[in-house]
Structure formats: structure tokens, C-alpha cells
Amino acid sequence: MLVLNAIIVDDEEFARSSLYFLLQENCENIHIAGIAKSVAEAKILLQENEVDLIFLDIAMPGENGFELIPSAIHNNAHVVFTTAFDQYALRAIKANALDYLLKPIDIDELQETVAKATRLVETNKFAQQQNREQLTLLAGYLDNRSEIRKLSLPNGQGGYTIVDFDDIINIEADSNYSVFYLTRKDKITVAKVLKEYEEILPDSKFVRVHKSSMINLDYLQEYNSKNGLELTLKNGVKIAVSRRRASEFAEKVKSYTNSRIDK
Incomplete structure (x- = not known):
């Protein structure tokens, strides 16, 4: 069984603890390497740990979750967004076939997302390159809220066609x-x-x-x-x-x- 190192990034204590509990009880191949309540803390965790998966809240005071994207790209970490407050952002996320979980988080959806992330990590370099491309596209859209122009389509072979x-x-x-x-x-x-x-x-x-x-x-x-x-x-x-x-x-x-x- 492939174990994924994951971090949870959320400014709300209840959200952090409830997601931690759901992962511990329902996703046996997830190892929580750390929990952060801000982007600044998350960046430190990424520097100190090899991280495969980031559960990332969007709406946080100070730096919002999207400002962690460059660090995620640098660390080849897959990102799962855990909020949907910003409708523009949600549309951009959907267009790039990235995972998101609406709060309150559903157990079945969480398990499906973890299974998908596991498959992507198993495919290694190919998946990493595609993950970087998708996150880079998303970062570009969100940086200046430019018109969304591209769509990532799952190709049925574990990858995506942009x-x-x-x-x-x-x-x-x-x-x-x-x-x-x-x-x-x-x-x-x-x-x-x-x-x-x-x-x-x-x-x-x-x-x-x-x-x-x-x-x-x-x-x-x-x-x-x-x-x-x-x-x-x-x-x-x-x-x-x-x-x-x-x-x-x-x-x-x-x-x-x-x-x-x-x-």
C-alpha cells in the first residue's frame, strides 16, 4: 500500500480537526505530516517534509490558499481544495480538473479523492508534470482573474488532455x-x-x-x-x-x- 504524506491547511480549528479525524478513520494510506492554520505555516511544513498531498482551504485571513500554489508546484505536491466560497475560483478549479471538496466534507467523496491522488502519485513523473501544468494554469487565472481559456479533460489513462x-x-x-x-x-x-x-x-x-x-x-x-x-x-x-x-x-x-x- 502506497502511503501519502499529507498536510492540512485551514484557519478554522474545527475544520482542521474534523478533516484530520475523517482522514484517520477512513483513509488508511494517508499519513498526516503536519497541520497548518496559515499559508506561512504551510510553507514551513513543505520545507521540512516531503509532502504528496495538500488539503488546502481557500478563504483564509492574510494570504489566501491560492498563494500556496507556487510552493505546491515546487514540491510536486497534489492539491485538494476544501472550500467553495469564491465562485470564480471554483470555476477555475473545475476547468483544470483539480480536486476540491465542499464543506462539510463527505466521507465517500474524501475517499474517492484520496484514491485518485494515490493513483496519480503512483504514475510518478508523468503525473507530476501534469500536476505542475494544471496548477500553473490555475495560478495564472487566479493571479489576475483573467478569462479562463483552457480545460483539462481526464483522458481515461490516468492523465489529462489540456x-x-x-x-x-x-x-x-x-x-x-x-x-x-x-x-x-x-x-x-x-x-x-x-x-x-x-x-x-x-x-x-x-x-x-x-x-x-x-x-x-x-x-x-x-x-x-x-x-x-x-x-x-x-x-x-x-x-x-x-x-x-x-x-x-x-x-x-x-x-x-x-x-x-x-x-
Whole structure:
């Protein structure tokens, strides 16, 4: 059994102690190397210990949790965020396929996260490089709250494919999976529901046209209502627009077209 050295970083005593208890009782391969109530204390722990995993609160007085990211990158530590107060931050975290746990922390979700982290550490250098890339992307977004432009998609092989939003043509739901159709690859299938990506992708140009379909308006070629509302993408794919989403789709197309004219 691979043992992971972990630290807990949270300014609230109850949050620190409850997470410590949950890990001790439910995650036998986690060794708590230290507990910190601030980013400053966490940096000292990272200097003094080899750390595989950081459970990191975001909203803390003084330095917030994101300011620990450079140290996490330097130490090749995987990060699990343990709060969701900042909706922009949560969106950026989701876009980079990084783990987060909403408080109060659910035991099953905690165990799933620890299992995922264990698999990533086992894959060693490849996972470390991807972890650095994802954390670097996240740090860049959070540093100046710039527009989120890239998405990390789990590729089913223990790693991730980083995709630019502009390269996504459309996404199709397939039960509990989402199939991404891209400009540079045929497709990538991800074990997440379409709604998760609907919450991440910018609604200025990504629109849900059916319960099982979302498109990038950059690739919309035409649409008509001869046999029910149907659209055609620039790659030739035809997609039906559901009746209940027809008015929203028309409004989105209008807003998108006006924004392109203004530019």
C-alpha cells in the first residue's frame, strides 16, 4: 500500500480537526505530516517534509490558499481544495480538473479523492508534470482573474488532455459521459456529465441546444426550422434544437452575432 504524506491547511480549528479525524478513520494510506492554520505555516511544513498531498482551504485571513500554489508546484505536491466560497475560483478549479471538496466534507467523496491522488502519485513523473501544468494554469487565472481559456479533460489513462476552449466544436452527452468533438482530434470521451461543463464553459458562446448537446457558436454555420429547429455546424454535423431551448438558442445567437459585429 502506497502511503501519502499529507498536510492540512485551514484557519478554522474545527475544520482542521474534523478533516484530520475523517482522514484517520477512513483513509488508511494517508499519513498526516503536519497541520497548518496559515499559508506561512504551510510553507514551513513543505520545507521540512516531503509532502504528496495538500488539503488546502481557500478563504483564509492574510494570504489566501491560492498563494500556496507556487510552493505546491515546487514540491510536486497534489492539491485538494476544501472550500467553495469564491465562485470564480471554483470555476477555475473545475476547468483544470483539480480536486476540491465542499464543506462539510463527505466521507465517500474524501475517499474517492484520496484514491485518485494515490493513483496519480503512483504514475510518478508523468503525473507530476501534469500536476505542475494544471496548477500553473490555475495560478495564472487566479493571479489576475483573467478569462479562463483552457480545460483539462481526464483522458481515461490516468492523465489529462489540456484543450483550448476555441478548439471545442461541440459536446455530446452519452449517459454519464461527455464526448468532446475537437478541431485537432476526432473526439475525447470524459467520465463526467454534460452539466458540469455547462457550468464551466463561457455562456457567451457555448450554448446547450438539447439535453444531450452543447455547441460552440464559433462553429455554427446555419440553422432553420423546416422540420423542427435544426442547426448545422461548420464540420457538417447537424443537431436538433429542442423546443424548450429554441428561444434561448435564438437569443444566444443574436447576442453572439451582435458581439462579433461590435468587434
